Amino acid sequence: MCVASPGKIIEINGDTAVVDYSGNKTNAALGIVDAKIGDWVLVHAGLVIQVLPDDEAQYMRELFNDLEQLSK
Template sequence: MCVAISGKVIELKGKIAKVDFSGNIIEVNVSLLDVKVGSYVLVHAGYAVEVVKRELAEELSNLFADLEDVL
């Protein structure tokens, strides 16, 4: 089973983006997708694997936050 986390692209340099995951800024390889600053992406193993709408990204972030509260 694979888990992808959603985040917002805040900076883009070539095929490497800085992505904000609830305040945690991580460098992500975006070479598989056409992204721009402001895009929301799903990230797995350091690669952005899908561009998603803001609403879905927020919903996924909320679900993971709820899961953390339970664990």
């Protein structure tokens, strides 16, 4: 199963964004999405695939946190 993770863009360098996932930062390609610093985005396989509204991003983060708690 593949899962796209929500994160917040904190920096953009050319066609690459630095995305923050609750303190974990990684690079993601911006090739197909017009996103800017401060946007919540879905990232899959190192590629930003969608800009998310703030409320949807927060809801998804809560779901991921709940799943993490269930696995403990």
